[in-house]
Amino acid sequence: MPLKILYRPVIIWCVSIVFIGASCKKEAKSPAPDTQQTATFTNPLLNAAPDPYVYQKDTAYYYMHTLGNRIQIWKTNKMSRLKNISPVTVFNAPASGGNSRDIWAPELFFLDNKWYIYYTGSDGNDREHRIWVLENASADPTQGTWVDKGKLATQPADLWSIDATLFQQGSSLFMIWSGRPFAAGSTDLTQNLYISKMSNPFTLTGPTVQISAPQNDWEKRGFPVNEGPEILQNASGQIFLIFSASYCGDDRYSLGLIRLNSGSDPMDAKNWTKTSVPVFTGLASANAFGAGHNGFFKSRDGKEDWIIYHANSAAGEGCDDSRNVRMQKFTWTADGTPNFEEPVSTGQAIRVPSGE
Numbered sequence: 001m002p003l004k005i006l007y008r009p010v011i012i013w014c015v016s017i018v019f020i021g022a023s024c025k026k027e028a029k030s031p032a033p034d035t036q037q038t039a040t041f042t043n044p045l046l047n048a049a050p051d052p053y054v055y056q057k058d059t060a061y062y063y064m065h066t067l068g069n070r071i072q073i074w075k076t077n078k079m080s081r082l083k084n085i086s087p088v089t090v091f092n093a094p095a096s097g098g099n100s101r102d103i104w105a106p107e108l109f110f111l112d113n114k115w116y117i118y119y120t121g122s123d124g125n126d127r128e129h130r131i132w133v134l135e136n137a138s139a140d141p142t143q144g145t146w147v148d149k150g151k152l153a154t155q156p157a158d159l160w161s162i163d164a165t166l167f168q169q170g171s172s173l174f175m176i177w178s179g180r181p182f183a184a185g186s187t188d189l190t191q192n193l194y195i196s197k198m199s200n201p202f203t204l205t206g207p208t209v210q211i212s213a214p215q216n217d218w219e220k221r222g223f224p225v226n227e228g229p230e231i232l233q234n235a236s237g238q239i240f241l242i243f244s245a246s247y248c249g250d251d252r253y254s255l256g257l258i259r260l261n262s263g264s265d266p267m268d269a270k271n272w273t274k275t276s277v278p279v280f281t282g283l284a285s286a287n288a289f290g291a292g293h294n295g296f297f298k299s300r301d302g303k304e305d306w307i308i309y310h311a312n313s314a315a316g317e318g319c320d321d322s323r324n325v326r327m328q329k330f331t332w333t334a335d336g337t338p339n340f341e342e343p344v345s346t347g348q349a350i351r352v353p354s355g356e
Helices: 002-021 023-029 035-039 079-084
Strands: 053-057 060-064 070-076 088-092 101-111 114-122 130-136 147-152 161-169 172-179 192-200 209-212 226-233 239-245 254-260 272-274 289-298 305-312 324-332
Touching: 053 101, 053 289, 060 079, 060 101, 070 079, 070 101, 088 114, 088 130, 101 161, 114 161, 130 161, 161 192, 161 226, 172 226, 192 226, 209 239, 209 272, 226 289, 239 289
Parallel strands: 254 289
Antiparallel strands: 053 060, 060 070, 070 088, 101 114, 114 130, 130 147, 161 172, 172 192, 192 209, 226 239, 239 254, 254 272, 289 305, 305 324
16 A cells, blocks of 8 residues: 555664664654643743632633733633633723722632622722622633623622622522721721622622631731632631732732631631631742732642732832732641642742643
């Protein structure tokens, strides 16, 4: 057959080369040029990327961060290759109104066979920051139509609120967020963490319960802040709430941990216990300043746990687009508590999540 006629001379050529210098065999074992690049990555993953968040469903990761005037989704099956993905814009802020400015910290959830995005918006007045909701019935959140479900009003008073995340316990759905309890005219900038039950993905039923307030010095740098709450669950089902503390423009911005008593009612503030020290902080030698506002995801094979967070690469860069996004693997202690260790240095080779 023609295939054999063409192939035989190639074999003879290779054998003759083997006798001369064995180069044919050596070339056959050489790794592909891109092998090392696909095995590792380096931080930062993206620049100008504050408040990173990841939602994982099936084999896809959906990534988002604060953009100020719009919401975009990066869809990928390899988080280490995030910089190679072109995002899809799913929301542009209107020209005016309560969600026309300060589009911050979007988070994506799949609930009751629909997609929901929770984000912060305002009319440009700092006192008017609130949580807003978008809904999409498409199987893929980067496709279909996103419908504005309006503002989520806290109960019984509609107060300042940002950084919403969701938490499901059994059949009950809860929202946790960062809020200020001030009345009109107050100059108090303290941000606490609150929880409320939801009757559906776009309605809070109240009451609003405060579950954390800035108490320790590491929560009060710049001004007293608890924000960016994220739920983390270990293999045994223990629930942790990881949050960011202190002003986001302070180089000492860091992560704290609150533990929910096993099997207890999350609407009872006494069931939440805060650690007295931060669990993840910046590290100057790693070019990580103001490390915080994180998310979590599993590796593709489900064997590893990863944290994604933002940090500045130099001191004094503040709370703006100088913040870049990073990720690294974390482990668990013997008692089931997450162990985030220290930030990995920028530019250091990190093995990609297992299964990629």
